[in-house]
Amino acid sequence: MxxxxxxxxxxxxxxxxxxxxxxxxxxxxxxxxxxxxxxxxxxxxxxxxxxxxxxxxxxxxxxxxxxxxxxxxxxxxxxxxxxxxxxxxxxxxxxxxxxxxVRLPNLPADGIPVGPDEDSNVEVRKWGDIPEFDFTPKAHWEIGENLDILNFERAAKVSGARFVYYKDAGARLERAVYNFMLDLHTEEQGYHEIIPPYLVNAQTMFGTGQFPKFSEDVYTVESTGETLIPTAEVPLTNYYAQEILDEKDLPIYFTAFSPCFRSEAGSAGRDTRGLIRMHQFHKVEMVKFSKPEDSFEELEKMTLDAQEVLKRLGLAHHVIMLSTGDTGFSSAKTYDVEVWMPEQGVYREISSCSDCVDFQARRAMIRYRKEDGTVDYLHTLNGSGLAVGRTVAAILENYQQADGTVKVPDVLVPYMHGATVIK
RNA sequence: GGAGAGUUGGCAGAGUGGUAAUGCACCGGACUCGAAAUCCGUCGAACCGGCUAAUACCGGCGCACGAGUUCGAAUCUCGUACUCUCCUCCA
Structure with a gap:
């Protein structure tokens, strides 16, 4: 609010x-x-x-x-x-x-581009060279199906559209990617690792801003009224709901791996193939609780933390600052990190890092006591670090070879039990 | 799912219809060269409104949450949530 x-x-x-x-x-x-x-x-x-x-x-x-x-x-x-x-x-x-x-979106931060939609977003930096292939690169779903490591048809039979089975090296790769991400965030970037609840109550959904305006975007369990989390941001940010923290404990960094569930209402016909837009996907999330005066700086650092994952994976990407019209409901300022996808020849969102300032803190009643004894709302930030399925998709496409096999990025080899190629 | 107990300020902990004791901590003051100890204090919660330069002052509210009874509720009634113990069940 x-x-x-x-x-x-x-x-x-x-x-x-x-x-x-x-x-x-x-x-x-x-x-x-x-x-x-x-x-x-x-x-x-x-x-x-x-x-x-x-x-x-x-x-x-x-x-x-x-x-x-x-x-x-x-x-x-x-x-x-x-x-x-x-x-x-x-x-x-x-x-x-x-x-x-409760339905007014957050005030946009000063300095972000003004515009109605994504066309007004601004690229702020680029990293890595766009890979060149001496053959026509395939789409990740084709690569995955050919290697028998992804199976969309059987998932459709069992669950419906926008679900997938990972198999063998596909499942291992997914696991390797999120373990690598979690290790980076916890060992080197100072985040506490959390395994949160995946079902949350309505008040929790209100706290981070999903409710009441976006209730059709999520899955709610009929028998109990709880909601399947659309992102770990929800249980992570609400960890301190209705609490008053000590100033000396700030900032606090959390990271969590979790499945995410989204109904994708209103996206019919978009990204119908592959791992890009699923009803269920994995994500490693980062959440920060910060003093108000530090939050914009914390956003810069968080965005770099997300980028670091892609740098180590050797994936070309760029960072864009979202325009006023494209920024999410709870956010005052958002950077999207977009990774290069060779088959489509475009950058695709793989992380979104937002500074919600005191907007969520007011809804969830998360405050801190300053040195002088007064109480104020703190600032909350969240970002993907990263979307796991999309990362797997990017690896498959960027590391594909002419013979249909996929090279394993060096940093993932230990997580793949020494395998250097998926074949 | 069944039975019982509990939830009061930062912490501990009284209070079964008359408007939230007390202790510790904290803060301010006294004493002291200074600190500790000791003593003193319309101190003491988050939130809302008024008036503001104000975190000052005035008022509301406030004893897990919500409703009810009453001139008046921490206290009585009903409902809900959570915690603990025991039983049942279970990965």
Whole structure:
């Protein structure tokens, strides 16, 4: 949620900024009007309650059974009736206000490109040479099916579209990739390794911003109401929900491997083949809890941490800064890392690193106590480090050889029990 | 799934209808060259509103969460969540 004080104090700026994210300024106007009404009503209710407390104390002093006591009780009852009425009005206003507040996306950070969609994204840096082949490179699904290490047809039979079986060296490669990623994050980059719950409750989904606006994008278990996580960001960020941390403990870095489940509602027809867009996929996630003043720097570091995975795998990639319109709901600033995919000849998203500033912290109530004793919301960040299936796809395509075999990137050889080629 | 117990400030821990004891810690003050010890303190939670330069002041709220009874609820009633113990089941 956006800090309500910012909306109150700088309404025009907020309207302008949210407009770049597709929010109608009228919605902000409505918010401001409701906020004003709400505060007036709260002041009224508080004053009535104050009167009640005063009279109630007098009742005790006077002896409730006395004539005077009975008269006072009559007065209090009257005030209570009025309080109930005003409170009901206030609650209605608060509900309307809340309805808007929880659906407003985060304010975009200063300095990010303004634009309606991905066409306004800006490349910030590039790494690696685009590989050249003396044959026509195949798509990863073709390579995987030919080597009998990926099987989409059987997965379709068993589950449906957008599912896959990994087999033999395919399964081993997937496992090698995420073990390599986790080792890098934990051994060299300072992240705590976590294995989180994969089913979470609705409040948790609200905390990171998936609910209430994006509930159709996820799978919810009918019998219990829990949701299958669409990313480990959800259980990782909510780890400290409703808690107050100590300033001296910040920043805190978490990483977790997990399956991710997404309904992919609205992406019919897109990326229908291969490992790119699945209902179930693996991801190694990074999450940071940071002091507000450090969070943008932490975002830079996190993006480099994600890039490091690709560098060591020798995969060409670039980093782009997302425009206002392309930035996700909870994020103030996002870098996408895109890896080169030879068959299509394009860069494809393999990581997305976001600074959500205090937006999620407000929803999930994650705060920290400063040295001076005051309490404030901290900043949360999240990033993929990386999407495992897409990494496997990139390896298959970038390391494919003319004979249909696939070379194993050097850093993965130990994780592949010494195998240097998948054949 | 069944039975029982529990959930109060940073921690410990009282309080079964009259508006949250006490101890430790913390902070401020006294004492001291300084520290420790000792003593003193409308100290003491998060959150909301008002007024603000303010983390000052005033008020609300506040005893796991939600509802109810009452002039008044930590305390009584109902519901929910979680924790612990035992039974059952189980990878």
């Amino acid at each position: 956006i800090n309500p004080k910012i909306i109150r104090q700088h309404p025009e700026e907020v309207k302008a900024k949210l407009k770049t994210r597709g929010v109608d300024p009228k919605e902000v106007d409505e918010y401001i009007a409701l906020d004003e009404q709400n505060r007036t009503a709260i002041a009224k209710v508080d004053d009535l309650k104050r009167q009640k407390n005063e009279l109630s104390a007098q009742v005790k002093a006077a002896d409730p059974k006395s004539e005077k006591g009975q008269a006072l009780i009559k007065q209090v009852k009257k005030i209570n009736a009025e309080t109930t009425a005003v409170e009901a009005e206030q609650q209605e206003v608060a509900d309307q206000l809340n309805y808007i507040a």
